[in-house]
Structures are given as C-alpha cells and as structure tokens.
Amino acid sequence: MSLLEVSNLRVEFHTEDGPVIAAKDVSFSLAEGEILALVGESGCGKSVTAMSIPRLLDRNSTTLSGSVVLDGVELTGLSEKRMRDIRGAEISVVFQEPMSSLNPSYPVGRQIAEVLRRHQRLSGAQLRQRVVELLELVGIPDAAHRVRAYPHELSGGMRQRVMIAIAVACNPKVLIADEPTTALDVTIQAGILDVIRNLRDTLGTAVILITHDLGVVADIADRVVVMYAGRPVEQSPTREIFDQPQHPYTLGLLGALPGRAVLRGGRRRLTEIPGLVPPPTSDPDECQFAARCGRASDVCTASRPVAEEVRGDHLVACHHPGPGGTR
Known part of the structure; x- marks a missing residue:
C-alpha cells in the first residue's frame, strides 16, 4: 500500500493576464522509505506539484483540485488548522x-x-x-x-x-527536497545526498526529490516521474528510465547529458531539444511536445495521449512510445 497517493492533481494560478495552469493531471504514488524524483526542465511544474501536497501555495491566488491522500487521510479538504499540524510533523x-x-x-x-x-x-x-x-x-x-x-x-x-x-x-513520513544540491560543488552535493539516503535508511522517511540533475537521479532515486509542460509524461523505476526510456522528451533529456555527447563535425556535442516549452496559459487537447518531436503525426495534434503501461509499472503518455531520438 502506498504512503502517499496523488491523483489528477491540477494547480491553476489566477493572474491579471488570465489563468496559468502550472500542473495538470498529475498522478503518482510514493511508498514508505522510497525516494521518488520529479524531473524536468525549469517551469515544467515540479516544484508547484510538490508544494501543493502540503498546501504551501497561496490560497487566494491558486485553485487546487484533485486528490492528495497521505496514509489514508485526504489532505485537499482539510482545514488550515489541521494542515498546520501536519506540516513539519508528517510532511x-x-x-x-x-x-x-x-x-x-x-x-x-x-x-x-x-x-x-x-x-x-x-x-x-x-x-x-x-x-x-x-x-x-x-x-x-x-x-x-x-x-x-x-x-x-x-x-x-x-x-x-x-x-x-x-x-x-x-x-516526518514524507520529506520534500526542492533542488537540495543546487549551487553546491560536487563534493558537497555528494554529502547532502548521503544525508538524505541515511535519513531514508534510519528513519524510514519517504522522499520526493525535485531536480533537473539526472546525475543526482541516477545516484539516489528509486523511481522517476518525468514532467513536461505541467504533466507527467513518463514514470518508472530509475534503472528503466536510463536503460529503456520511451518518451521522446525523456530521450531528449538523456541526450543532453555530457556523457552522451555525440560526435558531429569532428567535435563532441550535446543533443539539444529543438523548439520552446509551450506557455502555461493554454491547455490544448493535443500532445504539447508534438511541436518539438520528430515522431509527431496527425494523431499527436488531434488528441492528448494518456499514460499507459509499456511494461510493469513503467508508464508513458505518448502516441508513439519506444526507443529513439528527437529530431
């Protein structure tokens, strides 16, 4: 049984320019003692998703919907007084x-x-x-x-x-670590990761690790949720993400790792993902990665893909999953 269940989470900010949908259809689980990494480039919804779990977002400018269940208790409907007792003690x-x-x-x-x-x-x-x-x-x-x-x-x-x-x-039952190694040198990073690993082993604490550093993910995470434009596009055990990635965006992230630089014109170069991340002010019924994806077809712009199992607990939201690369 999962310690934490997040289902169909949606976070919408109210701004003068209209609604900004920062997280959409986010679903994942977290087991006791598990380290789960939320991965993706800046602005993909990692921190917003994590901060909505203990309800740390401004209630006056944010609409939160969906379900967050911690150890059998639904958090989204609790009073602010009850949440203050949970923050710091359980999350x-x-x-x-x-x-x-x-x-x-x-x-x-x-x-x-x-x-x-x-x-x-x-x-x-x-x-x-x-x-x-x-x-x-x-x-x-x-x-x-x-x-x-x-x-x-x-x-x-x-x-x-x-x-x-x-x-x-x-x-606490759940520890949310938001980019805990950012701006630290490699030696200090390793020490911080050892601290988190030790807390998991000694206290049984489950960890949600927010990061864009896939090296950190490979070192410490048990499972990975890859997010793009506010939605999870792939989630699986860490080894499978690195050995058998299925979503073109995941492949693009992995291709940008220094160790996977390819030889072009006599020089080793990183593989970049073309195009730009779509703005969070719109939510079209299509794959939001289609404009940047070399696999895109008519079905990708006609309907939004839903997450489906490709094997075991490896989920991918893509009309054309499988190994390969972006254009």
Missing part, C-alpha cells in the same frame, strides 16, 4: 535556497528548536539535547558548539544540512 520541506529560508537573526539551534516546541512540546534540557542530536544526524561536526552559530557563519553545505535537520526534526 516537511527542504527549500531550495537555505540562506533565504533560514532566519539570519537567530542561531540555527533556536530555529530547529522552534519546530520541536511546536509539534512535540519539548523544552529545557530535553529540547537542547534533541537539537544537538539532529545536527549530529545530518553530519554537522561539533554539533554542541554549532547550535549557537548564525546562518552566515556556516557554509552553504552546512546551511543545507541545518535545513534538513529542521525538516526531519519530528520524523
């Missing part, structure tokens, strides 16, 4: 930029302690001990001293570890 988020997410006015230990006071009612020596334990859990050396450090006194990697410590303070 936590590691935001993309730790320097702007941490309060520069307070020591990091105090910021971790706030979560523990709110959800676990800890205080005194018990609270201080738990804060130190959390810093040690995420691999921060000399944790008893670091609790008094301010964010500006820590490196980018250390600040990211503090953000993870805040997120897992109450042993």
